[in-house]
Amino acid sequence: MRKKIVAGNWKMNLSAEEALTLANELKVKIDHQLDTKDPKIPNGLPQILLFPPNVYLSRVLEVFRNYEGVAVGVQNIHQEEKGAFTGEVSPLMVRSLGGTHTLIGHSERRIHFNEDDELLAKKIALAVKNGLTPVYCCGEMLPDRETGKHFQLVSEQLKKGVFWMDEQEVKNIIIAYEPVWAIGTGQTASPEQAQEMHAYLRELINDHYSKKTAEEMTILYGGSCNAKNAAELFAQKDVDGGLIGGASLKADDFFTIIQSF
């Protein structure tokens, strides 16, 4: 069975104190669930991924030390392992602290930092080499959808970013479909729109690799997913969970999303 995942991208938000409060509030809720096995979550908790700002990585890791179901990672990595790249953080550093995952190609990195698929492919390669699991973000802008180019665009992002990997490697990648027009706008993709694109992504993986790999890979939805709409989105056959921005900054909302399968 495919892994269900709920990931929280805290972006460039929260003071250190606020970040730790959020992490600890979340921990209390997870502990309660683990203790009581609340039947509201019949299949147990999904895998939880947290992406705090880099400066809080070790503190958040500390909160969740020995929590198998909670992994902590970073929102971006540099494409080189080390060297004269002032201000950057490499996957080797993240892994050496105990971080396990990294977002790659979030639309905010693509748009504000001009990251293209070729660069993102290099980042993925270095992440994998250093033992980090990439969460590769793809998704179209509004004009692409309005002109019917969204499938083609997302297909190119996947082919250039990921399809150079061999089948064994690609199985360890998590894909996040995040339509850019839905990120931080409150304008969520409808469950039908999300399902349609996720099914398409799975079809691409099937065509390039195999049915088995397509069935095994986790594909998350991201874009104004919140405590109210998560259940409808996660009920879609090919939606395996969510990458959550704004709603991951409140423990109550984020935990409701975690319970939404």
Ligand code: PEP
């Ligand atoms: C994101 O940043 O990946 C995201 C999906 O943000 P939001 O949930 O706020 O739209």
